[in-house]
Amino acid sequence: MSNEKKKFITIGQIDATGVRGPHEKELKDISNNKYAMFIKINEEQLKNIVQNDLGAKIENIGFNEDWTISIEMFPEVNIHMSYSYFGDEFGDDIEAEFKFYFSGERVYWVPGEDSATFIDIIMDFMEERSKNKAPFQKEYTKKTDLMKKVLIQREKPFNLLKADDKNKLTSFLGAKVWKTDEGWRIKKEVFPKIFIEITWNSKNGLDIAFSGENLENISSYHIEFVGIFIINHILRYITVNNQDKDLPDICYMMFSRLYTKEKGWEHRTR
Numbered sequence: 001m002s003n004e005k006k007k008f009i010t011i012g013q014i015d016a017t018g019v020r021g022p023h024e025k026e027l028k029d030i031s032n033n034k035y036a037m038f039i040k041i042n043e044e045q046l047k048n049i050v051q052n053d054l055g056a057k058i059e060n061i062g063f064n065e066d067w068t069i070s071i072e073m074f075p076e077v078n079i080h081m082s083y084s085y086f087g088d089e090f091g092d093d094i095e096a097e098f099k100f101y102f103s104g105e106r107v108y109w110v111p112g113e114d115s116a117t118f119i120d121i122i123m124d125f126m127e128e129r130s131k132n133k134a135p136f137q138k139e140y141t142k143k144t145d146l147m148k149k150v151l152i153q154r155e156k157p158f159n160l161l162k163a164d165d166k167n168k169l170t171s172f173l174g175a176k177v178w179k180t181d182e183g184w185r186i187k188k189e190v191f192p193k194i195f196i197e198i199t200w201n202s203k204n205g206l207d208i209a210f211s212g213e214n215l216e217n218i219s220s221y222h223i224e225f226v227g228i229f230i231i232n233h234i235l236r237y238i239t240v241n242n243q244d245k246d247l248p249d250i251c252y253m254m255f256s257r258l259y260t261k262e263k264g265w266e267h268r269t270r
Contacts, residue, residue: 008061008080008101015112016258023112027119031098034123037130038083039096049129053217054122055192061101068101073118074233075174076104081119109236111256114229121222125191128217135219140210142220147208150228155206156248157238158184165241172237173230188230194218196227198234206231 015021038046050056056071065082072078080101087095100119102108128135143151161169163179170177175188183201190196193214199207208227215223232254239251252260253268260267 007103011112014256014258023116026116027100035096053129076106078104108258137219137221139220151206158200160242190226
């Protein structure tokens with residue numbers, strides 16, 4: 001394997017279970033369910049969706065693929081969706097496939113659960129855009145029970161953010177970060193002209209909002225999960241920068257098994 005290829009890892013390595021894990025199967029299922037729409041997709045249409053809807057790029061990363069869509073989830077957390085078409089040469093009615101790779105200094109911090117779900121969202125988003133279909137849910141101002149639970153469950157660690165975290169958190173998230181009189185305001189453009197804003201203060205706790213002129217191109221169900229991923233990543237920042245403190249259990253639930261093994265932490269699941 002070349003040095004160029006060594007920077008890529010798989011979800012199995014991130015899960016670090018020693019056996020074929022559930023997220024490997026999940027990604028295989030995504031490939032089987034989605035590859036067909038790319039067999040006859042117009043090259044210009046694909047380029048338009050990747051660049052203008054995802055804010056991603058098409059490239060070749062050296063795995064003999066036809067092309068790869070590379071997208072930054074967060075700085076130093078990159079996901080690569082590599083497509084190969086081979087017809088029916090294997091006689092199993094599977095004409096093409098996606099393989100998924102991950103790169104970046106912090107990519108292995110993110111658990112397979114978050115990465116696989118993000119990939120699923122990306123694929124659904126691309127399918128809707130390719131078919132010019134409207135999202136099935138557009139309840140952007142209504143919080144689901146899951147989101148309500150997440151906001152309550154994850155608010156306490158935000159107390160540990162300090163004024164001098166502002167610039168470091170900005171770089172870590174690839175977002176705009178403000179220290180307000182009441183607490184914090186964090187706004188990230190997750191896809192072109194689609195924004196997620198997270199606010200926290202000690203009085204009202206944690207909140208989230210969605211905006212942007214392209215917001216209605218993606219379902220509220222999907223964008224809510226992307227918001228959860230941002231909150232999870234903020235907790236990763238808080239955790240690694242406050243190891244001298246007694247942190248809530250939820251902080252340690254944000255990391256992959258590979259990362260917790262490296263740190264010698266007990267691996268805890270959500």
